[in-house]
Amino acid sequence: MASNMEGSIHRGCDFIFDFSCFTCQENDRNTEAEFYCEECSEFYCSKCMEYHNYFYKKHAILSKENMSLWPKTDVVEQGKCKEHRKEKLTIFCEDHSELICHVCHIHHQKCSHLVLISDKMKQLNQKGDFKQLSATIYAQHQQLIHEKDDLEENIKSLEKSYTTILEEIKTLRKTINDSLDQLEKNTKKELDTLLVTMRKSIQTDIEDCTKSITNITCHHEDFLKIKDKSEALSFIKYRKCIDQSLEVESALQEMATETEMRITFRPDTTIQQTLSTLSGLGQILRTVKQSHPAKRTTQNTDSRQNKPKETTQSDPGHQTTLGFKVNKSHPESSTSRSYSPENGTNDLTKSGQVSDPVSSSSHQLVQRHQPAAVKKSDKIMKVKSSKRYSVQIKDELYTCYINGICETASGELLLTDQNNNTVKLMDQTYKVVAQCVLPLQPWSMCSIDSSRVAVSYGWDKYRGSGRGNYHEVHFIRVINGQLIKGRILKLHRYCIGIAHQDGNLYITDGRALYLYTLDGSLVREMYKDTSSYNTVTSCAVSPDGDRIYVFNNSKQLVILSRDGTVISTLTDISLKSPSDVIPGLHVTDLGQVLVCGFSTDTIVQVDRDGRQRLAEVVTAIDGVARPTSVYYSKNTGSIIVGMVNNYDIIVFKAG
Template sequence: MASNMESSINRGCDFIFDFSCFTCQENDRNKEAEFYCEECSKFYCNKCVEHHNYLYKKHAILGKENISQWPETDVVELEQCQEHRKEKLTIFCEDHSQILCHVCHVHNHQKCSHVVLIADKVKVLHKKGDFKELLARFDAQHQQLIHKQRDLDENMKSLEKSYKTILEEINALRKTINDSLDELEKNTKKELDTFLVNTRTYVQNDVKNCTKSIKNIACLKDDWLRTKDKSEALSFIMYTKCHDHSLKVEAVLQEMRTQDERTLTFNPDTTIQQTLSALTGLGRIFSTVKQVKPAKGSTQSTVTRHNNSKASSHSDPDSDQTTPGFNINKSNKTSSLSRQHSPGNQKSDPTKSGQVSDPVSSSSYQLVKGYQPGAVSKSDQILRVKNGKNYSVKISKDNCPSIITGICYTATGELIIIDNGNCKVMLLDQTYKVVAHCHFLYQPWSMCSIDSSLVAVTVNRPEVHFIRVSNGQLIKDRILPLKHTCYGIAHQHGNLYITDGRALYHYTLDGRLVSKMYEDTSHQWIVTSCAVSPDGDRIYVTKEDSKQLVTLSRDGTVISTLTVRGLCSLGAACAGLHVTDSGQVLVCGYSTGIIYQVDRDGRQILAEMVTKNDIVTRPISIYYSKHTRSIIVGMQCIDNIIVFKEQ
């Protein structure tokens, strides 16, 4: 083979080389190649290789001594007709796009109208520049393939790196969950030990009293029997002592009979187990593919869903950005396995039906010990703010102090607030200056965003007013009549949640009652404010008589009840309650002047975002703006709002 490759055929003054110089061919010269470049996949003669080596110093060059490593190309064999082995291919039939020998031409292609000699065809191609164009295209494609291979190699390295990183995150999350479960177990056993000590003390005291009484009765009885025959006076005295002691013993026995038997029982919290059974994993895995469009040089991102065996049909607030490839369970963005891990991606409620308070979470004001934002879901990441700045919202015609009971941003970024004290709704610009307002005949209480420019406002009447922002003005759109007074209001994906002071109702946007989700009839002004998580899996209501935040599942099941110090007093206004677009729960401490952040399941207070040092007085409304990355606080009988920028 090597001898064949090294040979060439002399045909007159033209030579057909086994390997011809690529550069010379480009310039219509015919010269034998002496070198081959593996990087360029091209052959070069002695002169052209010098230019190549000057431009590409790191390319590996193979000379004739390494011709066995050159590509196996046999020009003579390539020119041979496969059907008529002794004949050379010299003719091209354009009608059939076939290369022929003269025998093929005579036998099969004599009737073809477009048959030309290969030599003539080559001259035409050279003249038109087709050879150069094809070689240039090959060269470009070759370079593209090299770059693509490098990109794929880098992509593979990146995939391996991200795989290891995700494994570390999964292991860290599992450790955090284990630590949380260990802490729960520790707390539960500590509570059991406390109950045992207290119960044992009560029982031991009763045993001690019984022993003492038994001893006294035996002594008195012996003394009475020993002295009853000695004298009547002595016998009567002993009788009197025994009678008095008998009355005391009877009282003790009566008290013991009325006391219930002391026992210890364990009522397990099934929330964790039911939550785990609803999960498909510890998190969601996303796989993003960038599709390159060569014609325009642009890219388009798509996302592949790897596993969706338990995916829910409920809409995801982030579905317009990414699509989850692996759902935690049937909810929003994150998962709740303990008090330090609230679910953000669950679409189903794991709790039992029935309004049952959580005995642990109902404790008053409990900060998370050792709280680490990186170890929890996005909904429980603590918001931190800088010092606040006051902005006046008073209008010269206002007759009463402002009572800012509602704050809301439209989807397009317009800020609207409610001044309950002056019965109006106001539109603010980016500098928090009032630019428009509209009055109401009755006091407006609460507000929520419906679409890009529409908000819903509750008034102290059985109706909801819809207001639209248009060209910097507030325009009253329509009125939705209901059968009860309206105070708190929240909206999520076409679902309206409205309170009337005693109950929380679920409506559609057209006013159709879906259900009464929660009720407390112990007072006329109890269930006031309400809010809903971005995925709709958690609904929050405030009970202002007991200063409690109640967290409900989608079907109205009570998940937890948390006491919050300073929650709005009766008759003051609706308690300040807000859920951010990321699911963080914010609550105003009316009498304490503190803004609290509560975990997603409403089981405990995570942090004091705004403290007494921030000089907030009687806060009754709050809103986090993703447009300005700031928290806006409204107060009672103060003509200002306070804006805190996020750190």
């Protein structure tokens, strides 16, 4: 009895190995196999292998180093119970979807759906589930083959497009080189022409000098020869010498007034400035052609618990698509306070349709075999923890006023400090490491590329004081932890809000939104509102460029389409700001819209189309006081908030 008890305990503590020693199993032991005998077709541990080799010295043995040559798991072994190695699997527990042996049955006595495997097989055969499964597997096999072929073709296409693009880059570089060569030829030709002209002018003066030297020398020599021979001739020569001397004196005075001729070269700085603003010869874009995925082929055939419960239209809280049940409501947390839409639910796409974030610019809806889901752009942001970091620089005259935040590709932060007329650079540890002083107060900032930003300034709170004559956009680049000033766009209107997307520069002047190119050329007026003062101040644009957001101090957020058509207007009293504050506005890479509620000490998230507020992401409880800027860092997964008259920024870790 004790021996049986001990064996039972031993077996109950066994590990499950992919390959177990055959001899040990025969002796109620569970040991991992380390060798396989091709002659015996059995697995052995190292100890049992010694006995085997004693009797069978010529058998071919495969060690673990040659495990790839070992046979796959034995079918007989698959039919054995993992817990009780000598028992066969004979029963299927539908409550737990588990195969068991008759010994395991003691642990499933309370289960209500136990069926013999033989009976289950009869049911499956009668229903034709095996044929259906076989057809499904065959269809999936064919789909995988087609998918593999498509992917292999895709690789060939990528390599071909890579070669084509390389040729395009070389051609573009050659075109640029040819253009530069032509500019060099034109400049050299101008230099050659100028040299010839100036040399000719100087040569003429040299010839005049030589002629005058000859004349005055001859007259002087003649005068000396006849001076004592004839008074009349001497006087005549005297007069000629006097006349020649006067001519020479006049010529010498004229030459004395002329400055030395020089040739200088003044390079056209436009070329270098333009090149310094570029990060490459063009943009390398990743485009995805979204195809309709194949229909779902797998079926739920054997597990009762996997069958979906039926839902009807009387269940408003759920929607069923393809046998899955989805809850439409958003889970709440203590740091994210949701606001229900007017219809009681958040905007959902039609069943089975969601907007593809990769190909959204093509305005196509793609079918997906999944439940209806909230758009990524409307996924509510939540915060878990926060930390404050100082942005003060030694000897600053005023309290900091952070009204703009951007990020480089390497995770450095750029901040505009309106009170101190500076752009500040913070490293990845949130330490201020550099600053760039501007001539006037910065009002807005946007990213241009991975290391460059554009800052608008020139408009201030005292328009009647004679200040604010500069209306400019200043480009600043981060290089080796330093802020380097670049080119400046001088515009003929106020520069307040600024945003950038794919080479398009959006600028507001307080009453209108304008579209510019990066070189400062005005494309057109996008939107205008002259109903009151400061009606168009902040602006932002969605990552795909399909939505443009303009905001003002009087609690209105206006959403425009790509062509400037007004899509919607959201009025929210909690978003009202004083007239001298440009309210903070930011759109994340996923299209989530964050707005600063200055007067209510909140950061509010609204939906992509601006028809409703979704949540207060952070509030005064979280330490925010009069926020003027907000930014989501994809590098750290954090929401960063800047405030007025505050030496700190707050970094919230987003969940």
